[in-house]
Amino acid sequence: MATPEVFPQAAPARRAYQALNEARDRVDPALRSAVDALPEDMRHIARYQFGWIDEHGGVSETSGGKALRPALVLLAAEAVGGTAEQALPAAVAVELVHNFSLIHDDVIDTDATRRHRPTAWSVFGASAAILAGDSLLSLASGVIADSEHPAALSGIRLLNTTVQELVQGQVTDLAFEQRDDVDVAECQRMAEAKTAALLASACELGARFAGADPRRTxxxxxxxHDLGLAFQHVDDLLGIWGDPDTTGKPAYSDLYARKKTLPVVFALNSETPAGRRLAAHYHHPPNAETDLTATAELVDNAGGRAWSHTQADRLLTSALDHLDAAGPTARAEELTALAHLVTQRDH
Known part of the structure; x- marks a missing residue:
């Protein structure tokens, strides 16, 4: 979801975009400084990944992403009485980890486009992209360590644990592609590891770097966590029914790859006529766009689409309940607006 140049008219959406823009403006200089420390070849690929340059090294105006995760770090710190400056190293580290995971995911999935332009591996080669992702991951811990913040050591440990969860989630996701017996509970656990873990850690790191007590943290x-899982439900819906001009990915991309996403797995386990028809052919490669359209209709008819909508709404409510329980003294409106924004189904 690229940030539009003109804010939507709705005040909450406008507030959310403003919070994202503020976070990007605050994090970007520190992020660029960190990337500048990488070896030349890795630095070039990293700059391309963040949208700062094109493949030839020319200045680029491409969006580097929403900056959702660093925004959560900074806003969480401010919500418990800290400052964005205190949490800036953690915000940079989280964005580095996020982009490490994106580069590797694109290689694994052989995705050709991200953010409306060729992926790093498709430009520089898979091997170079993997190494660039490794460099970003290593850099993330270094950024936190160099901050010498009192929470630096625990922050590095948290970030490393989160990366292990991300890796396990990705491994499980890959394993699902070879299985016909994936149930809803294990698919949810996979999504928690692959997506929710990093959003949970972003908020926790912000709180820790602000010195919040354990309860509020x-x-x-x-x-x-709950926002991250809701986000994954919405992302899975967009992976089937999203507008390619908005998502930056081909229509029905997840169905073409035969991904076991949340709405698909629910449909496969629905014990409905549509679910049984879906199960009968989902392990076969699609043979035409009409086949993908028919597959999407089966997921919908088997209840997968409605279920993910319901789950996203439930998780959003739970997330906001936890935000309220944290007793934020600032930035509650921005965090609430962001939560609603990233769980919209038309972005």
Whole structure:
């Protein structure tokens, strides 16, 4: 979802975009400084990944993403009485980890486009992209360590644990592609590891770097976790029914790859006529666009689309309950607006 040049008329959406823009403006200089420390070849690929340059090294105006995760770090810190400056190293580190995971995911999935332009591996080669992702991951811990913040050591440990969750989630996701017996509960656990873990850690890191007490920190972590899982439901819906001009990915991309996403797995386990028809052919490669359209209709008719809508709404409510329980003294409106924004189904 690229940030539009003109804010939507709705005040909450406008507030959310403003919070994202503020976070990007604050994080970008520190992020660029960190990337500048990479070896030349890795630095070039990283700059391309963040949208700062094109493949030839020319200045680019391409969006580097929403900056959602660093925004959560900074806002969580301010919500419990800290400052954005205190949490800036953690915000940069989270964005580095996020982009490490994106580069590797694109290689694994052989995705050709991200953010409306060729992926790093498709430009520089898979091997170079993997190494660039490794460099970003290593850099993330270094940024936190160099901050010498009192929470730096625990922050590095949290970030490393989160990366292990991300890796396990990706491994499980890959394993699902070879299985016909994936159930809803294990698919949810996979989504928690692959997506919710990093959003939870972003909020927790912000709270820790602001010196919040354990109770408030835990509620902010739960806010990020539930928001992350809701976000994954919405992302899975967009992976089937999203507009390619908005998502930057081909129509029905997840169905073409035969991904076991949340709405698909629910449909496969629905024990409905549509679910049984879906199960009968989902392990076969699609043979035409009409086949993908028919597959999407089966997922919908088997209840997968409605179920993910319901789950996203439930998780959003839970996330906001945890935000309220954290007793934010600032930035509650921005965090609420962001939560609503990233769980919209038309972005």
């Amino acid at each position: 835990e509620h902010l972590r739960r806010f990020g």
